[in-house]
Amino acid sequence: MNEKEKRPNIERPLTKDMRTDGQALDIKEYVRAGGYGGLRKALREMTPGDVQKAVSDSNLRGRGGAGFPTGKKWSFVPMGKDAPHPGFLISNSDEMEPGTFKDRILMEGNPHQLIEGMIISSYAIQADYAYIFLRMEYGESAKRLSKAIAEAYANNYLGKNILGSGYSLEMRLHLSAGRYMCGEETGLLNSLEGRRATPRAKPPYPQLCGLWGKPTVVNNAETLSNVPHIVKNGAQWFRGLSCTDDGGTKIYGASGKVRRPGAWELPLGTTVREILEEHAGGMREGLRFRGLLPGGASTGFLIEEHLDIRMDFDSVQKAGSRMGTGTMIVMDDRTCPVGMVRNLIKFFARESCGWCTPCRDGLPWVEDILHAIETGKGRHGDLELLEEHCALLAPGNTYCALAPGAVEPLQSALRYFREDFERHITQKSCPWR
Amino acid sequence: MLTETERREIEQELKSYGRKRAAGVEALKIVQRHRGWVSDEHLEEVAGILGVTPDELDGTATFYSLVFRREVGRHVILVCDSISCWITGYEDILCRLQNVLGIGLGGTTPDGRFTLLPVCCLGVCEQAPAVLIDGKVHGNLSPEKIESLLEKYE
Amino acid sequence: MDGKKTVTIYVEGKPHQVEEGKNLLDACLSLGYDIPYFCWHPAMHSVGACRQCAVKQFRDEKDTRGRIVMSCMTPAADGTRISINDPEAVKFRASVIEWLMTNHPHDCPVCDEGGECHLQDMTVMTGHSYRRFRSRKRTHRNQYLGPFVNHEMNRCIACYRCVRFYNDYAGGRDFGVFGAHNYVYFGRYKDGVLENEFSGNLVEVCPTGVFTDKTLKRHYTRKWDLQTAPSICVHCGLGCNTIPGERYGTLRRIRNRYNGEINGYFICDRGRYGYEFINNENRFRFPVRLERHGDGEKTGTFGSGEVIPHIKSILQRARGVIGIGSPRASLEANFALRRLVGKERFYQGTSAGEARIMADIVNILGNGPARTPSLRETESCDAVFVLGEDLTNTAPRMALALRQSVMQQPARLAAGMKIPRWDDKGFREAVQNNKGPLYIAHPHGTKLDDAAAAVFRGAPEDIARLGFAVANLLDDNAPGPVKDLPGEASSLAEEIARALENAEKPLVISGASLKTPALIHAAANIAFALVKKGKPACLSYAAPECNSMGLSLMGGAPMEDALKTVQAGEADTVIILENDILAGQMAPDQAEALLSARNVILIDHLPGRTSSMAGIILPASTFAEGSGTFINSEGRAQRFYKVFDPSGDIQESWRWLRDIMVDMAYPGASGWLTLDDIVSSLSAEIPGLRAVANAAPPEGFRMAGMKIPRQPHRYSGRTSMNAALNVHEPKPAEDHDSPLTFSMEGYAGQPPSPLIPRFWAPAWNSAQAVNKFQPEVNGPLRGGDPGVRLFEPKENALMDYFGKEIPQAFTPEKERLFAVPVYHIFGSEPLSSLSPAIAGRIPAPYIALRPEDAEKMRVPEGHVIELPPFGSLSVRIDGSLPEGLAGIPYGLPGLKDMELPAWINSPAAAKKGGQ
């Protein structure tokens, strides 16, 4: 199918039932809106394999940032009589990527949707336990999810012999204690085991050797929230929601100095311009657009010339960045790109787990150079030193994806806003201050 | 000494995790919920309950940024210093906070009322700049709103 | 390797055959390439943290771009192509060092690690030399970690090796990593003594100067100024290989000497820090005469050349001369004494109990069907049963080996997930807390219990009964069934039997420490039964001293018989060899009786209780000042070499004895000029020791016509060291006993393994240089590991089962307690106890009581009681003791011993107010 011509059905399955007063949908409201229908269908009419197939066919790609096909991820879990147990399914609700707040909106507004998605997904991989790994600062989400889990237990959507199907699942909400690394799926596993959240080597992949050495799937909260709808309405319907070959809608967001910062459920592949101008209302009065990070702090800049590309995994990648979490951070013309990048790098340097050398000791150095440049102490050769670091902190050179992600905005800023960097150095001060 | 309630809550937590070590950070957060922070004495006690050494427990605890191992004030103000808040002017908010409270980041007011700490992106970027006080988000801040905001906290 | 496939990999385009699946760092180092690394360790494997070992990997011949991979995390597959010299890889590796150096202090000139620093080596290797980072360095506070290890955190490069060794490998729990990002901190929760018995290895495991040897610091010498020789640890029966370093006539430190079959890369803290007894200021340096007069004692010295004629005249006038040997003296010394007094008049210098046990052990291992494993093999055993040994305290390095053997069965689980053992992080995450079967039966809790699948507590007899029960379950023909075994014990016996039977390579361990022959027999029966089932069963016995095995092989009656000989008037002269018999296991009154013989001649190095009752004392060399042979508990004969030439008249005991024999015109004695001479005599004379002559090359061995230098080629100050005494540089001491010289001149390459005085290779100044001495990383040293094994299991050797006497179950008594000896790594071995660092870790004498007993006696923890014959003991409450038992520490300095285990009167009677 020609991407350009694909017209999606404008539907908002993830958010349409949410209340307008900001309160969570409770179980009655959720069920009235058709909630847990997907679960009933899965348990009554589908084998775990059928559910996996539906999700594969739906072309659902992970919403955690990397866009890995969800069905494929699940397919690596050993199934059948000899499969090791217990198995685990984990909702990655850590959402600590700066600029990202989409999972919070889903969890606060419709906690049961996530829970139902998790139960169906657990069924699909025959997990015995499901965890919601939630960042500690999300107090409101925690409250609402706890209540929803209790409601789900009370209605036998969780616990022993769910709805008489013979399938049992225990679910727990786990509150983290701060650290971006916990969102990295293997760091998350260590964290859940009560260890330091340093990442694990892959292979072995979590599907084979995850939590407590047992089969485990980690999916993003938004990814999992999509599952009930796929099961209920079918893969084809799901694909039809999107402007691209990848199925579904996407919660896009925008922050920074735009008129209406926020998040919106839109067809996957909506253009950057539409999100920025129509939904976020364009730049605030008197400000001009200079660039944006399309999907969180670890994605490279897009600039004016990219506004008409589609926000989907492949198109953004082609433009040299990544869709990431799909929540964009917008930079205006009164914001110093050097300062902005320094703020980003400072975050990553502080959140480095301290395991591998390039990230642990490289990022603080990068931060240091940026700080020097920003405060007028930059030297000739500093930009080359920064570029050198961008190349050195490439994927594969570090242990996990944190450091490579960290230098993405820097690398692109050096490309698109190079004069701004140079001006700092020659002027020996920040032109914006 | 931990109180009966704290102990009970920790035991409860142990049950839900099955494996003791896994409940370590959770147990410390229980102590923190009751006391604001985790002292050495309490960390050692929790380690005893979990059957781990203080070294093991603290090695984990100190990894995480929201387990406080030093005494904090009655109210903890976490100021988001990440990107959306930076763009929208968190530095001015921080500056005002520091001036009003007379302390720097990491400091506690002499009357023990407030502790000021930086925090990573709070995930409320649409309301940037934002701070979290005692777990509650305050968004769309401006320096002018600071004083009245603080008044709510005894 | 067994059935492992070889594949071809290409390094810089050159083909090499390597084992499939091995990681590329290991493979390349084994092939002789230099790749810098930090977090990888040959015994602790890969975790991919430091990123220093990066190389370029190419998909195929046509791929010219390639990609950076960590060689330590990449398995070798057929056709793998890598380049170490690829410019991008070279650049990346240099950058890693540059990052590490951003915070590393520039204190090399004053750093204790300087000169043997892996970080220095790697910095030079990567070519990093110019500092571009222009900000401040982060700083840390250092911690007090006890008397062994110094802490200087600012030098840390966060390679995580220390925690991986201390916690993951050695099972320590009072150490860790704290904090995050570039503020990670490696140390303890709070300042305090590192509790783990292997803490000293941090000094070698740490690639820089964060953890350094605190004892060396007190008398620091630059590493290249140390004179070293291959040596053997004298502080337990395992015979770990060591490298003592000397300067100015004192020993400055001990380092691990790699022996792939024994200690590998690690030794225990007793072995590392016990050396300072050598520097003790009370050492005998000249012959001493001690005369007892009515009004007290008088000591006198001998004029030059006087002592030997004096002894000769004593011996000539004596009405019978007997010799008392020693389990801590060399084979040569014991043999010389035996020759002097005659085989029939040579006594072992151990108690009857110990001598009998050692004789049984020698018989079982020498003639039985079960194999005595090296420690390397111990690590590969997949089910282990320990009967009555607190290994952490009696054979520490073996305990460390068992911590690895419990990973054998989990390794199969990981292999099922295709996780190679070298992927240490993946491995540990996969196996979690799973441990293979290790069963420990001991009267009290041991430090190894945390690694055990189950523990059993009981009196020594009850442990033996459990053992007999296991053997009987494995083979009906083994004595048994054991009557009235309590239900719990019998189900445990079932469990143990099943675990051993299902293992690929089961191991049974016991030893001499509880002085209970039934334990030795029960352990043998289990091993025999397993062999009968076709299992390649291993059997280990911990021996009490560094040469207990050698002494036992030499034979001779125990000390109690020596006393009888004296009391029967058949001897009035006793020559005692390196043995403080009054502090030993013989009952004190018996020892005293023996020492009241008319003439007592002692050959030893330090004053002790015995020396005050001797008439003549000859100053003996320690292991560092003489050469000789020990036989370890595995039955491996190993040579140790003189590290430095001692001052005064100190010489090897065998030389003193030879001198006496020469003076007395013993036939052949004048032919004993060198160590080789006496070794060939002893191996010819004693059948069990025939192979000893092959333990190391003879004196005449040369490399390219040269001797092997004890001093490194950078040794400094030779011409000026003694200038304060004499401006003429003295002629170096000569060594007629070995192919080593006291010099920096000589053969510069790699000598045969028993003669390696230090591990050094060009560009490799640190302990990591060992890689260069192995054809394969972590494998044997080139030409095989040092030492010769004296025991091999006899094919079809059918030894009868022991145990016509399965002991009765232990019955607790009301008025008495059965006291078992409790061993302490620091304290139970007399020589190391004299070293100040160790002395600081020795517990005060105590009695361990069950809480119930303590309550009955109304004595709280810490209360001091007076209990003859031990003296003052403070009460220690130990909930692990079974009913009717108490524990008394073994061999502590200042504790008057009786031979344990034994019944003692319940201390209630002897209770004294206090505290």
Ligand SMILES: Cc1cc2nc3c(=O)[nH]c(=O)nc-3n(C[C@H](O)[C@H](O)[C@H](O)COP(=O)(O)O)c2cc1C
């Ligand atoms: C440093 C780091 C932080 C991450 N944080 C998050 C996070 O907070 N939430 C999330 O869903 N994924 C996060 N990810 C991605 C996860 O590792 C993982 O890919 C994701 O949870 C998979 O879910 P998905 O397949 O549904 O996208 C992070 C990755 C890295 C490298």
Ligand code: SF4
């Ligand atoms: S890149 Fe390295 S130090 Fe950074 S977070 Fe990942 S593993 Fe930790």
Ligand code: FES
């Ligand atoms: S040695 Fe390979 S990453 Fe450290």
